[in-house]
Amino acid sequence: MSHSEEEEIPKATPTAPPPAVDLEDPAPNSSTGRTRFGVSAITQRWKREDLLNRGGLALRGLGLLFSLLAFIIMASNKHGDGENFDQYEEYRYVLAAAILATLYTGAQTLRHVHEMSTGRQMLQRRTSGLLDFFGDQVLAYLLISAGSSAIPLSNSMREVGDDIFTDSSAAAIGMELLAFVALALSALISGYKLTSQTYI
Amino acid sequence: MSHSEEEEIPKATPTAPPPAVDLEDPAPNSSTGRTRFGVSAITQRWKREDLLNRGGLALRGLGLLFSLLAFIIMASNKHGDGENFDQYEEYRYVLAAAILATLYTGAQTLRHVHEMSTGRQMLQRRTSGLLDFFGDQVLAYLLISAGSSAIPLSNSMREVGDDIFTDSSAAAIGMELLAFVALALSALISGYKLTSQTYI
Numbered sequence: 001m002s003h004s005e006e007e008e009i010p011k012a013t014p015t016a017p018p019p020a021v022d023l024e025d026p027a028p029n030s031s032t033g034r035t036r037f038g039v040s041a042i043t044q045r046w047k048r049e050d051l052l053n054r055g056g057l058a059l060r061g062l063g064l065l066f067s068l069l070a071f072i073i074m075a076s077n078k079h080g081d082g083e084n085f086d087q088y089e090e091y092r093y094v095l096a097a098a099i100l101a102t103l104y105t106g107a108q109t110l111r112h113v114h115e116m117s118t119g120r121q122m123l124q125r126r127t128s129g130l131l132d133f134f135g136d137q138v139l140a141y142l143l144i145s146a147g148s149s150a151i152p153l154s155n156s157m158r159e160v161g162d163d164i165f166t167d168s169s170a171a172a173i174g175m176e177l178l179a180f181v182a183l184a185l186s187a188l189i190s191g192y193k194l195t196s197q198t199y200i
Numbered sequence: 201m202s203h204s205e206e207e208e209i210p211k212a213t214p215t216a217p218p219p220a221v222d223l224e225d226p227a228p229n230s231s232t233g234r235t236r237f238g239v240s241a242i243t244q245r246w247k248r249e250d251l252l253n254r255g256g257l258a259l260r261g262l263g264l265l266f267s268l269l270a271f272i273i274m275a276s277n278k279h280g281d282g283e284n285f286d287q288y289e290e291y292r293y294v295l296a297a298a299i300l301a302t303l304y305t306g307a308q309t310l311r312h313v314h315e316m317s318t319g320r321q322m323l324q325r326r327t328s329g330l331l332d333f334f335g336d337q338v339l340a341y342l343l344i345s346a347g348s349s350a351i352p353l354s355n356s357m358r359e360v361g362d363d364i365f366t367d368s369s370a371a372a373i374g375m376e377l378l379a380f381v382a383l384a385l386s387a388l389i390s391g392y393k394l395t396s397q398t399y400i
Contacts, residue, residue, distance in 0.1 A: 089352070137384075152352065153352060184341065
């Protein structure tokens with residue numbers, strides 16, 4: 001990197017007092033500008049990474065909240081007499097997707113909070129980035145699929161008439177779609193974080 | 201990186217003829233290995249990028265094929281007497297998603313084929329990567345959503361009885377899901393291509 005500067009050191013005239021050479025920075029005068037630029041670039045990058053980390057954590061937290069709500073609302077949606085969620089496979093699919101999303105976002109949120117508070121990485125940086133990216137992606141596909149499959153059923157039921165069963169189903173589907181939005185954005189952030197890693 | 205090797209140069213005995221020092225490569229003997237390694241790393245990277253480009257192109261081509269098939273099958277699915285696709289909003293959604301996916305994958309395939317054949321980039325490298333990534337992602341969400349929403353309707357219709365209308369609908373949905381798989385994989389490749397850009 002600084003080969004030419006190190007070449008000059010032996011050529012210094014012996015009359016000049018030998019400068020107290022800092023081995024890590026052999027030509028301080030010429031390289032301060034570069035160093036300052038490097039430092040500010042690094043702090044900028046740290047700030048951006050910190051922002052991305054917080055944003056990703058907040059989005060996963062929102063995903064956890066919404067998928068937990070979808071899970072609770074759908075699981076308690078039993079009102080007897082043909083108004084139980086488990087008589088409709090679309091609603092069972094919504095419940096299954098909500099459970100999986102709750103588990104995934106819960107585990108990821110715990111892991112990231114733990115890493116941010118202790119400062120230690122539980123996984124290698126690249127593994128962690130790939131896990132975030134693929135996991136968010138797959139869960140987002142699952143959530144949008146479950147939500148989309150249940151919307152027409154709720155829609156046709158509510159054309160006949162509204163009651164607490166159809167309202168709860170619609171609320172659970174809405175929560176599922178909000179969880180999808182949170183995870184889709186989180187997948188984009190994870191993708192961007194992957195792009196800004198240099199692996200040097 | 202190789203400070204210890206360069207430190208040894210001034211210690212060479214003066215009887216040795218002063219080597220014709222290449223300023224950019226002060227220790228040619230010890231660094232040929234490094235140079236060769238750099239070149240092979242670059243060719244490896246070119247090969248990998250070429251493979252990724254071809255893979256992404258093949259996946260988008262498959263996405264074009266499948267979404268075009270979904271479009272044609274669903275659009276021709278009119279058999280009169282309550283068996284027209286446009287009486288069901290799920291099937292209209294499938295058709296709309298298929299049309300959008302056909303247009304997107306067609307345009308992207310044309311662009312990439314044009315870029316590969318002429319060797320010129322129509323967009324900046326980073327813009328192109330981001331466009332690929334976001335576009336594939338959004339279209340994949342749209343396709344899985346449309347497919348999922350239409351599956352329960354076809355399912356319940358086929359429980360009553362099969363005929364050419366339900367079979368065509370199921371075929372169109374299947375094509376839509378295959379197009380989803382192609383675009384989801386293509387989104388992963390686009391994401392990976394973003395990660396391996398260094399922007400130096």
